[in-house]
Amino acid sequence: MKILVLVKQTPDTETKIRISANNMGIETDGVKFIANPYDDFAIEEALKIKEKGQAQEVVLLCLGDEKAREPLIKGLAMGADRAILVENAQLTQVDSLGVAKVLAAVVKAEGAGLVLSGKQAIDDDNMHIGPMVGELLNWPHINVVTKIEINGQTARVEREVEGGQVEIYETGLPCVLGAHKSLNTPRYTALQGIMKAKKKPFEVKKVADYGLDAATLVKGQKTILSGFMPPPEKPAGKVFKGDDVENLVEQVVKLLRDEAKVI
Amino acid sequence: MKVLVFIEQRDRKIKSSALEALTLGAKLAGSPKDCAALVVGHQLDDSVVGKLKGYGSDTTYVVDQPELKLYNTVLYAAALEQAIKTFGADLVIGLASPMGRDLLPRLAARLDGAIVSDVTALEGGGGKIQATKPMYAGKVLAKVTLLENAKQFVTIRPNVFKAESLGTGSSTVTKLDIKLPATSLKSVEVRKGANEKVDLTEASRIVSGGRSLASAENFKILNELADVIGATVGASRAAVDSGYAPHDMQVGQTGKTVNPNLYIACGISGSIQHMAGMRTSKVIVAINTDPEAPIFKIATYGIVADLFKAVPLFTTKLKKLLEK
Ligand SMILES: Cc1cc2nc3c(=O)[nH]c(=O)nc-3n(C[C@H](O)[C@H](O)[C@H](O)COP(=O)(O)OP(=O)(O)OC[C@H]3O[C@@H](n4cnc5c(N)ncnc54)[C@H](O)[C@@H]3O)c2cc1C
């Protein structure tokens, strides 16, 4: 079985996010890009499945640009076998369904038996791609996955929902599974791993290589980004001082219930 | 515009936020005949769907089959697809919950539709819609236009839109019989979280402690408060680096980004790096002995006091309030 792991380039979590001058994106000058943190859990899980002898090849797939190269090489250094970077130069503003169409086409062309993704990208916070790729391939998908056990042609999968509850599924393969962070602990990549990883196969492709037309994808999109705004400033708060701490606490508890309505 | 609202239920209980979605749907539809609700599950009698009465829709579609007792993406997608087609919906509204965020993107892909998730504001109607959604963990708000030449889907963030009974709409139940598709996906069971704490990143309430807690044992007073209000406990990096709390409890730039309704910061100064992880919290309570502490600048309510006095008082007072 071949596993395809979907990897998105996202700004490092330490980045101070600044909206770009045209309001249509964020400033990327000097920003370090990493693999979306949830995608690291997907890569780790794929490697574990391969190490158990349940898969033969782990392939990383990204629709992105040069900024994705380093994160992908890091994934190769973790142990993935090869990487495919599909250039998104003409697709930078395409909506999530457009992205999913490209990824699904590559999955088909590669003949993957399992797709692993992150549960959510930390830039757009969408949680769209896993369900969409599953649908486009007519495979089941399970997102926010905390445990995967593969038994031959089926898998037992746990998914976290609200209140610490866990939904337990059995699914046939192929399917799409979206990794949550408690799935595993991604392995550490040593420097010599990075050197070796640079020699692993790294293919740069165009959407046309998968029978898709960038202009058609852009024309076919159904949502358009109108612009970014900063979140509204919070109004000034109330600070309580005094010796009678009990009274201060009493006042705040009241406000929490009557004014803020959070208790 | 015809609006279909996916009403979420688990264990035959309708989620309270589903009424927020229905209220919004009824407003956008403009008339009860153009707004329908959909409930999917098993044993959905009036004790379940009766709650929807008066929220502005004339039709309640019910898909009731034993196979639908537990959530199953593939089967629920078939039910939703059927309801969209039967009603001729232009817009589908669901919740930005584990279920809604799983189901609606799948349907959007099936129908080549427009989708925006985790929406906090919605404008327009009768065609083009503009949705506002947080990105980059709330550091940016994006305005996204859903084009009118497609079926439109939105999941709304719970607790943002108001639920109000409009006193209109007959909520007439229409059963939909669905031929369920063959699928290899089987929902086995739902394991209840026996006292499992919600993860910080998903917690709606957080009690956090800093360096001034002075020991791991002292976190006990934060745990007690957290237990009373059903919160998850977090920590500053100084508390983590000092060994008072494990790293997975760290909130901030190099820890977790959190977005609760209530964040209680106990003895935390409010460094830039800490605030990077929690400033989007809806309500922030700060307890600190130093009136100049930067955390007070972003606090909704601040108390200048010793946390070892104030926190136990919060615990007793909130306990009393919640027991009422
Ligand atoms: C690259 C980088 C990344 C970082 N990432 C993070 C991060 O992810 N998260 C994070 O938290 N920090 C992070 N930091 C560290 C950050 O700069 C601060 O050092 C840290 O947040 C301070 O933690 P603190 O508020 O607990 O401690 P302090 O700043 O020491 O504050 C303690 C506070 O407790 C108050 N106090 C003392 N006694 C009492 C009492 N009895 N009752 C009430 N109040 C009392 C004091 O007035 C003071 O305000 C990072 C720093 C760097 C350089």
Ligand SMILES: Nc1ncnc2c1ncn2[C@@H]1O[C@H](COP(=O)(O)O)[C@@H](O)[C@H]1O
């Ligand atoms: N451009 C992309 N290239 C590869 N994988 C992606 C891309 N966008 C999203 N993904 C995958 O889909 C997951 C969910 O992303 P999202 O739907 O954007 O929140 C991510 O964690 C990735 O695994």
